[in-house]
Amino acid sequence: MVIGAGMGAMTAAARLAVAGHRVVVHECAETYGGALGRVERDGFAFDTGPALLHLPAVYRDLFVKTGKQPLEDCVELSQVEPAVRHVFADGTAVDLPNASRAGVAEALDAALGPGAGARWSAFMNRAREAWDRTRRPLLEEPLWPNWQVLAEREPYPAVAERRLFRRERRAATLAEIGAYELGGEPRLCALLEHFALAHGLDPRTAPASAAVLPYLEQTFGTWSVRGGLRALAAAVYERCLARRVEFAFGSAVTRIAVKDGGAAGVELADGTVVDADFVVAGVAPGVLERLLPGERVRAEGEVPAQGGPGGPGRPSRLTVLLALRGARPEGTPHRTVVHAPDRDAELNRLFDAPGAGTAPPAVTVLRPDDATVVPDAGHEAVTLTATVPAYAGGPDGAARDAFAAQAEQMIARAERAVPGLRDRLLWHEVRTPVDVAEATGADGGAVPAPALAAADGRLLHPANSTSLRGLFAVGGWAHPGGGLPHAGMSGTLAAGLIVEGPEFRGSQ
Template sequence: MARIVVIGAGMGAMTAAARLAVAGHRVVVHERSHTYGGAVGRVERDGFGFDTGPALLHLPAVYRDLFVKTGKQPLEDLVELSQVEPAVRHVFADGTTTDLPNASRAGVSDALDAALGSGAGALWSAFMNRAREAWDRTRRPLLEEPLWPNWQVLADREPYPSVARRRLLRKERRAATLAEIGAFELDGEPRLCALLEHFALAHGLDPRTAPASAAVLPYLEQTFGSWSVRGGLRALADAVYERCLARRVEFAFGSAVSRIVVKDGRTAGVELADGTVVDADFVVAGVPPRALESMLSDATGPGTGTPAPVRAPGGVPAQSGLPSRLTVLLALRGARPDGTPHRTVLHTPDRADELDRVFGPRPGLPAAPTLAVLRPDDAASRPDADHEAVTLTATVPAGATVTDADVRGLVERAESAVPDLRDRLLWHEVRTPADVEEATGAVGGAVPAPALAAAGGRLLHPANSTAVAGLFAAGGWAHPGGGLPHAGMSGTLVAGLIVEGPEFRGSQ
């Protein structure tokens, strides 16, 4: 039985902890805050409840597998999962509206034909067929296996089978970015392009530079569906935490780790902020890159006099330049009308301005950003049937300063999806990039994106193994990256590497 210290109680870290405890190890989690879940937070006030991080679950199979492998009670016995129907309502800049069904390729095609005109569904379906090829080619190496030692193969090889386009007097062109897929393969239809590009923006990626392999993002959502959890996704974090406790994982909250102790090139434990040293055979760090670098900044082997590296030479660097999220929580009087979509996406009228401001060269909040309006049909989110909880979310630059005028602008925009919103408003709370930074430790409140192939490897994440023996990385800032499914898989991979050793090749 090994002694294992886990730094942080995010979803990836707790997944690793539960699996390692089942394997017979003694696991202690040290969390600097006074709760668990990381980005999966919750605000409760006056009978209202709001998720402050992710609000929908995609690819629930990752967490189903966790509960199957760590106990007798399956996930569905512990949390109430429901497929959201429709999956989403899109309101495009020209006012066109379409409701897309959940996990139905044919249904999405029909809905697009009805809203955008005959042929739109066929264009989208053909694109999704190509996206499926990209998913099939990258699913295992980017989600289910430890990062390949020859990860440069993933960096250099574009898995999306772009369609060649030959134009009069011009050379043949193939889409290299998500935006070019829209221009070349969706015939530049502005609403189809907006639909496609919003998947990149929602994950913190610029569609103008995101590789064509980002086609897997809409494929994943529209194939495996969007799921809500009664009580919000915080209920999923509660269930993972309770499973950890059932497997005798120990938690120390308000227990910040200041240093990872390294002896003879191998982790030997951690030093806490109060100076206490906790011995360990393995350390799992579920923290952002800057925090991990800081914990290792003075971790030196005897006589070496040099900082212990986090990554092996030639390893994948951490993602950088990623944006954050602005979230506004609205407590409303009045019942949620029957038939209201769980999620509505209000597309920006000026996408070029939005992308320039979120990703540069004109940093700042867009005047009218793409806005997700979440109106869950969940009795646990409101004090009674005569009230409603609504959440507004926009992608904004990391570290952005948010003014009262910015918040008022979002609320005014949301009124097109929530009639009489301002008249119904009881109170609101705002979660800015600074709040995200406080909750997660990520610089500027940046949110990690899922790992993607191609693009020279800039959208890969550092491997779960590190150059320091016995030190592993889990969570959204390690392979395979951000998002609930990916964070869960990072914990699975770390547990496999510790239990089975470097020969571990992932789930079968």
């Protein structure tokens, strides 16, 4: 039995079906995909969740292991070139090539001055060491029972800065890497810190191990899917159907049944109780606790849930969907990051005094070269995203008004990437953290970050197994955390633990 039809849940369902289990997925919504939502209007189509794919090997492995038809036979993947354009606060712009370390260094030297590329390359070499040390335990293996080892050890090999007559210092956070190892160059620092902000992390407190985030993207590349990432969700759903997974949409689970100290099935909204040998829950922590009133989901000493009641809050995402008249200009980058004019003010608004102030945010502008998302060649579909504080409660109307004002700021900032945007605008829609909360069940519409080592374990996520026998957790709020590749791995790990038992040690 699987609760939810998000990407982690469907990955687990497909793998369990191949292993011989009868799998039934109960999804309270009327469709699959979880965070990979879609808005269609007047011939335009927009992803409302992630829009680019990193580490596609996770889904290639899923399709190989669940059938003879490879992923590329089911969806059309393309490497995005350039991977991204960055427009910094001072107006400097740089296009970074896809999956080319040497090319990135050359581009940084050309845009930021000689030496910028060498500093970034040296940092990426150290980031590779952090990746090599954490890849298996944080992505490919079930969470270690002695997870405290991951919490205590910093895998990033920070460089000691020797200072005359003063103690040497080493970077312990991502912001300190920028200050100590990137020479404090403001644009290099902004580039580095963007990888934290894009995942809702404060670069001033994110551990140095967060260096794996730029390493992952710049090493394994950035990919687009024709039709948007919703097409990837559709392909995984079709693969589940081909493996005879059953789906019940509009089927809300209200309680997980417990018998003899273990999960024994689910109770549906109409009172029907459906028995099951195993239950896989692809829901947010607060939802999971509500499905198990009076039961302990996590034992003492386990990694605490980040998004559940009592857990620390997480930022959310504000998304603006723009329907534009006029064709997409030739050579337009798929993704442009327009950095905030005042980084300190943005960090204060996000993390020190959430929601306070009117500092314009950093905005990611997505302009896909995809004929399937526009009514014809004379129009363009553009998506803007920004990291914002999660919805803190109160009247929905007031919250939506505040988010609408931020959306206007985002449109104004996006004009640095889309000249003449206002004149081309036909209409726009705003997707707020309130909408994210309604779609995912996460408190305040919070969006989970990927699991990271060090930082006393506060950026780890609870294990896929739970303290309740037969109950397993998948999705962004379980190990190995948020992000599309990580969601897929959570489903792989949960299925492995069910099929092989506690001795399962991860993918090979």
